[in-house]
Amino acid sequence: MASDGGQKGKIDFSEENRTDSGIESIKSLPKDDQYAKTIYDSVTSNTDAKDKLDSVTEERVDSAYASSSLTVESLEDYLKVCRITSGQSGENTETSKSIEEEVNLLSTITEDGDTILHLAIIHEETDFSRQLIQLFPKDVLDIQNNLYQAPLHLATYLNQPSVVQDLMKKGACLELQDQDGNTPLHVACEQGRGECASEMIHEVSSSKLAHVLEMQNWRGLTCLHIATQHRHHRLMKLLMKKGVNLNIQEGTSGKTPLHIAVEIHDTASVNLLLNKGANVDAAMFNGCTALHLAVGRQDATIANLLCQSGADKMIRNIEDETALDLADGNDDILALFPFDDIQIMGRTVGVNF
Incomplete structure (x- = not known):
């Protein structure tokens, strides 16, 4: 992996760049404006949000897939005054401002880099999220917060397939990587979000999907490696149906999905991979x-299953060891290696008496 891969597609959220991008600062809005007051009070509140995802990471107080920029209560207050259309602009002069003012408020970015769309998804305001998706241009849909999560990452993690569908139809980028190098499809494969993965795969072109399926996160893992690692067989089948490379190697040690399935003693995944044509003799870097x-x-x-699938018992690793050399006296495994065979030019040939 290229060392600068983590910077691709990411947005600089420095104050200078926020100003240049036209995103308005909350604090610059007039405090006597009802909309501005609601947003300002929400974002500057000292009350911590109820965190839905504490277990994801400890790098931020609220976790990698949640935000404390707005509390649940303050978000509800915001939804009451935030209007997406101007159809009722004449009903209440105090809470119905111009479209330009509304868009300025909707385009505010919090100190964590979250847009209102990020926050609506986090707080599971699905209907509001879908309205925002229709309102926002594609560039806003692809804004990544300070942890490089785009709205599509969050909607996938929180299992909101309808939001994922709308994002994909609006052209959200499937190639953006979060702070761990995971694309939204990586997240789906890790969390077992089959419906979300289906929506992504259904809406993206074959050429773009092929590229995403080859992308590695910062641990060198592709989507198929992750789905295999977490025993998500349905997702493995979905990726296979779309032509994923069954023998793709992860970037740190060269393991294929078959190696990973063997490591975790997942017979079902081993069977699935072998039946779909995975190379039984694929070798790691060692x-x-x-x-x-x-x-x-x-x-x-699993050793017996591999042998039945034609595994070469005489391949040597860089330590000059065959699989038999690693048997360590296990009778069940030793039985897979007949002792009445001879070798010709390094290949085992059975001898019948």
């Missing part, structure tokens, strides 16, 4: 095949 891993982990069941 030369180990899936059979090396299965034998090294004393997993006779």
